[in-house]
Structures are given as structure tokens and as C-alpha cells.
Amino acid sequence: VCCECGQAHPLLDNHLYNFQDEVDDELICHICLQPLLQPMDTPCGHTYCFKCLENFMQEYSFCPMDRKKLSFQQCHKSSLLVRNLLDKLMVLCPFKAECQQSMQRCELEAHLQNRCPGFKKYKSELQRKKNPVCKGKEDPPAKGETNTPKDPEVPSGGSSLVAESSGAAVVSLGTAEPGLVNPAFEETEEGESLVQKWNCVLVAETTTIEIHREDPEEELGMRIVGGKDTPLGNIVVQEVLRDSVIAADGRIAPGDHILEVNGVNISSVTHCQAVSFLRHPGPVLHLMVLQEKGFSSRTAQQDSTPTNREVIHVTLVKRDRSEPLGIKLIRKTDEAGIFILDLLEGGLAAKNGKLSRNDRVLSINGQDLRQGTPEAAAQIIQTTESRVNFVILRQPGVQLGEPVEDGSTSNSSSSSSNGGSPVHHRRRPDQNHYRRKSNYQKKTVAIKKEPKESLGITIGGGRDNKNKLPIYVTSVQPIGCLFRDGRIKRGDVLLSINGIDLTHLNYYEAVSALKSNAASHSVTLKALEILSLNSPEPSLDIREQGFSWSPLWITWLGLPSYLHFCQDVVLSKGNLESWGFSIVGGFEESKGNQPFFIKTIVPGTPAFRDRKLKCGDEIVAVNGVPAIGMSNSELIPMLKEQRNKVTLTVVSWPGSLV
Numbered sequence: 001v002c003c004e005c006g007q008a009h010p011l012l013d014n015h016l017y018n019f020q021d022e023v024d025d026e027l028i029c030h031i032c033l034q035p036l037l038q039p040m041d042t043p044c045g046h047t048y049c050f051k052c053l054e055n056f057m058q059e060y061s062f063c064p065m066d067r068k069k070l071s072f073q074q075c076h077k078s079s080l081l082v083r084n085l086l087d088k089l090m091v092l093c094p095f096k097a098e099c100q101q102s103m104q105r106c107e108l109e110a111h112l113q114n115r116c117p118g119f120k121k122y123k124s125e126l127q128r129k130k131n132p133v134c135k136g137k138e139d140p141p142a143k144g145e146t147n148t149p150k151d152p153e154v155p156s157g158g159s160s161l162v163a164e165s166s167g168a169a170v171v172s173l174g175t176a177e178p179g180l181v182n183p184a185f186e187e188t189e190e191g192e193s194l195v196q197k198w199n200c201v202l203v204a205e206t207t208t209i210e211i212h213r214e215d216p217e218e219e220l221g222m223r224i225v226g227g228k229d230t231p232l233g234n235i236v237v238q239e240v241l242r243d244s245v246i247a248a249d250g251r252i253a254p255g256d257h258i259l260e261v262n263g264v265n266i267s268s269v270t271h272c273q274a275v276s277f278l279r280h281p282g283p284v285l286h287l288m289v290l291q292e293k294g295f296s297s298r299t300a301q302q303d304s305t306p307t308n309r310e311v312i313h314v315t316l317v318k319r320d321r322s323e324p325l326g327i328k329l330i331r332k333t334d335e336a337g338i339f340i341l342d343l344l345e346g347g348l349a350a351k352n353g354k355l356s357r358n359d360r361v362l363s364i365n366g367q368d369l370r371q372g373t374p375e376a377a378a379q380i381i382q383t384t385e386s387r388v389n390f391v392i393l394r395q396p397g398v399q400l401g402e403p404v405e406d407g408s409t410s411n412s413s414s415s416s417s418n419g420g421s422p423v424h425h426r427r428r429p430d431q432n433h434y435r436r437k438s439n440y441q442k443k444t445v446a447i448k449k450e451p452k453e454s455l456g457i458t459i460g461g462g463r464d465n466k467n468k469l470p471i472y473v474t475s476v477q478p479i480g481c482l483f484r485d486g487r488i489k490r491g492d493v494l495l496s497i498n499g500i501d502l503t504h505l506n507y508y509e510a511v512s513a514l515k516s517n518a519a520s521h522s523v524t525l526k527a528l529e530i531l532s533l534n535s536p537e538p539s540l541d542i543r544e545q546g547f548s549w550s551p552l553w554i555t556w557l558g559l560p561s562y563l564h565f566c567q568d569v570v571l572s573k574g575n576l577e578s579w580g581f582s583i584v585g586g587f588e589e590s591k592g593n594q595p596f597f598i599k600t601i602v603p604g605t606p607a608f609r610d611r612k613l614k615c616g617d618e619i620v621a622v623n624g625v626p627a628i629g630m631s632n633s634e635l636i637p638m639l640k641e642q643r644n645k646v647t648l649t650v651v652s653w654p655g656s657l658v
Helices: 050-057 080-087 105-114 117-130 142-146 191-198 245-249 271-278 348-352 374-382 481-485 507-518 538-544 606-610 632-640
Strands: 039-041 047-049 090-092 102-104 200-212 222-226 235-240 257-261 284-297 310-317 327-332 335-343 360-364 387-394 440-448 457-462 469-476 493-497 522-530 566-572 581-584 596-601 618-622 645-651
Touching: 039 050, 039 080, 047 050, 080 105, 090 105, 102 105, 200 245, 222 271, 257 271, 310 348, 327 374, 360 374, 440 481, 457 507, 493 507, 566 606, 581 632, 618 632
Parallel strands: none
Antiparallel strands: 039 047, 090 102, 200 284, 222 235, 235 257, 257 284, 310 387, 327 335, 335 360, 360 387, 440 522, 457 469, 469 493, 493 522, 566 645, 581 596, 596 618, 618 645
16 A cells, blocks of 8 residues: 555555545546645646646646646646645545544645554554564664655655755755655555665765876866855766876766865865865875765675764754755665765754764664665654654764854854855855856957957857857967957957857857958957856966866856857656756755756666766756746756656756866
């Protein structure tokens, strides 16, 4: 039976309820003729269940009631008032032989999970059928095998990233909006296949890699994105260039998170600082990276509790059952149990300040998780009404972030999205959080010149470039008129010359336009100067001279939207697959509108196999619906609603070359 409604029904059908009283016809779906579930309004004024309408629209393109032309993207969630009225409908417990209670529909799932003797008996019988011979004490995570998370709300296979969320992370643990959009595991009527699916986890491990260079000045040959001054938080490898030092080594791949460089923690530094560390010359480079290995079968591992670790008790208090905690959990391949990978900036756990990255979770609300899994932890947290009691194991000295100052309140501090040092907004209002606001200034440069005098610049980019970049200045030579004038600088984006638009030209067309107009007595250039939010490290500009110069990734984020080149990426997947990527960003009251970025692409998933999406890509729209103004908790359900196919409109900027 379904763990949410307590009744047997096909996976893709709506939940079933035994209503105590007759329900008003205004609250009935005219497709399934049952009280509305996840109600959706059409532009023509009709309301249907989400699943009913979604299934109907896969075959037809009109409203079931008046047959007016309709697409699913035109529909929207019903008002909060309607949803609340539906949630308050009284239902009877389906296990009437053992339980005669009635409750509001929204309370039934919690009743089944925590209080219903009939459902408890059913789970025990099911567990005995699955494991006829059990040795020793039953493992609490077995509960997670029958209490399957509701679809489409809890991430079941996205174990290592099971909880990135709204602030600068994806979606938080225990919330209804998992960071890995579309669960990799869903409810099924067959218990055997359910166990098989739940026996998969997303494996991530930390590895130290030693890179050797014959020439200490040679570039590593990879592109990176992220930094604490961006929604991505961590430093992430976007691309490994062919025939490079990194490619020859073969151990670093796109999507890897770089945590340390030569013993220096870079998980909480700005993008420019990370580039500076990685460009530092030397014959040997030691990198600590977090690598996702994809979904894997669980293996029994022996528990180990080193004596030099400290056991700490932490209690987090949720305002309601659905409030997210803001924690990312992973399993390690070399050690049993669950570990905290990240704390969501602004999340409940980060505000509390007592949990830290790399803490091992021993138990939650008294349930032993020493051999547990992230999804088992998610189940416990999700069904907890208020107080979530953690017992964690901490290695002295492993906390990478700074401790929260004494006396800070839950509203005045939060942890950065990569689990780094807390940010005290009231005390440091100028903290560098990413905002796309006034990061550039337009300038018009009009100069008189000799007809044979060259402009003296070199350019890069062009719409034929792999990333479809605008034309930008790569160098200003000391022999031309622009060097003498001094207003055009390296990194400026060229908009036009003598009224000729350069923004849609490929590289060779732009070169031709610049050369032909340079032959005149006067030249008028319109350009954009990108204003850096963080002045680069002094060593950064010096080191850049040895590269084929291109702007840093963070520079492109400041461009106005009319210079973005959008492209559609179409992903397809099976019914039981995850899309395989996580997102960060979105609207927040404290930060306003932030772009959505792809932070993680999981090996072996549709997003990984397609090869078109990259870490750091910005999501502009989903199936043609603009993402601007949406919060993280609005976009993720929208992505999850797409069953087998989704079209992502993205802007892809090249990562910084190191």
C-alpha cells in the first residue's frame, strides 16, 4: 500500500482517501470525479488534479470541460485558500480494523507514519515477508524501505545531494523539494523492486590527487566555476581540456568539487581567489576533490568509532513539519554511515550553528543511523513535527568553517552554501553575495585618427564560438590609437563600431567590420566595461599574462540579458530515473532575484549522458516558462512534474581557465 494514503493504487494514479462526509461538488475533479489533489487551474476557469490534468494533456491539447485549446504550461496551482480547504477535508484511517480515527486529509500521512497501529502492523508483516530470516536487531533504515517517500517530493536516490535548497543551495533535507530534481526512486506496487531501488545510493567520495608538471608554469588545463561570491558556493570543475596536464593525469572530471589546493581550503573563497590558488606555479600540485561516483548498490560496512572523536547532541526546532533543515548528506565509500557535506545558507541548521561539515550522524530522534542512509534520515526528519534531535560524531579540528560568534541569533547568521564560515548579515551588510545588478557600465569612445593608423586591439569571442560569446577585447597593443586614447581596456565587450552592431557577429565577421571601419578618419566604439565585484588578487593579473587571455567566468555573469545566447537542451528519461542534476539560486526576499545555476550533474543519469549541460550553466526557462522571479521551491516541483521529457533553456558561460 501507499505510505501516504494507506491504500493500494497504481504508482502514477492519485492517492485514495475515505472521506468522512460528502464533499462539495465545487471541490471535485471532473476527470477522476474525486476531491481535488494538488489542484491546478486552467486559464478557462476549470480546476483539476495535477496528475489527472498532466496525464490528460499528454494525449490531448484542450480543456476536458469546454474543449478550449490548452497546454499544461498555461495552467497554475490553485490559490492557497483552495488548497487549504482541500487539505482540511476530514478522512477516515484506511486501517479501520485496528484504527477508527478520523483526521484532516493533510494529517493522514503523519498519522500513518507515527501513530496508526494498523499501518505499523502492516509494515511489520511486510518486513517479515521480505526478510524471513533476520539476524540480530532490525536496522532502522528498513523503515525507509516500506515508508517510501511521496512522489514527487522526496529524493530517494539522490543520497549524496539529497538536500540542496532555496538559498544558495538546492533543496534542503526533509523538505518536499529535493535538490536532485525528479526522484530516482518512486513508489511501486511490487515490494521486491522497491527494495532493489532503495538499495541504491548516490556515492560521493573525497580524494587527494597529486599533479606533476615538468614546466612549473604550465597551465593545468581545466575550467572552473563557482566560489563563495556566487550561488554555486563550491569551486566546481566545468571542463577538462584535451591534451592538458589534468587530462593526461585522468583522475579529475567535470563536476568534481575542488576542496583544497596544496593544503589550503578553498571551499569558502571567492572565485578570483580560487583561480589565483590554482594558477600558482609549481612542479607539484596537491588537490583534494569531492567526486560523485553515481548511483551504486549499498554494501554492508562495519561501524567504526574512533576514540579521538567527540559526541555532540544538537536539537533543531521546526516551526512546522514541512520546514526544511538545510542539510546536505552523503555516504562515503570507505566509511559506514551518514556525513554532513554542506549546510544551506540561511537554513535552519546553519542559523543554529551547531552542526558542521564532515560531522557524522549517529542518530536522529533516537533512531540508530550508524549504518544508516541519507534517505532513511530524510524519512525521519520529514515525519517529525517539531524537534529534530541529532547525535553526531565530530573529529576535532576538521571543521572547515569559522564558528558562529557567541550571542548571534538565528536571524543574524547563516552558513555559506558550501558549509563554510557563517555570514553575519546585520554586522557585515556588504558581504559579497552574488547579485546581477549594475555589474557593467556602457561607454562610447569617439576618437580621431590617421586613416592608416590601426586600432591596435585583438579580440575574442563571436557567436560561432563554442559558448556563443559576444566580441570582447583580449589585448590593447601599445601601437594603436586605442592605446593612446586609454578608454578601451582588455575585457571590454564591443557593442558596435561606427553604428555597425557587433553583438550578433561571428569572430571573422567582427574582425572584418573592425578592419574596414578602422580605415576612416574617425571611429566611434560603443562598449561595455564589466565591473568586478571583487578586485582580483594582485598575482592573478600577473599570472594571466602567460595564458591565452579570456575573461574569468564570474565576469560573464555581469552581462545584461540581451547579450546572452540562449540554447535549448532537451532531456529524456525513463519513469524511474532522476534527471540527474541539482540547481542553486532563485528568488529570495533577502537577496532578490538570483539566476538558477546547475551545480551538480550525477554520473550515469540522463543529464550526464546527454553531455550538453555543464556545471555553472544558467537555467533561463523550463519548457518555455521563464525562470526569472521563481524561488527554488517553485522551480524544482516544475522540473519534477516533467515525467519523461523536459526542455531546458540555458546560457552557458565558459569557466575560468587554470
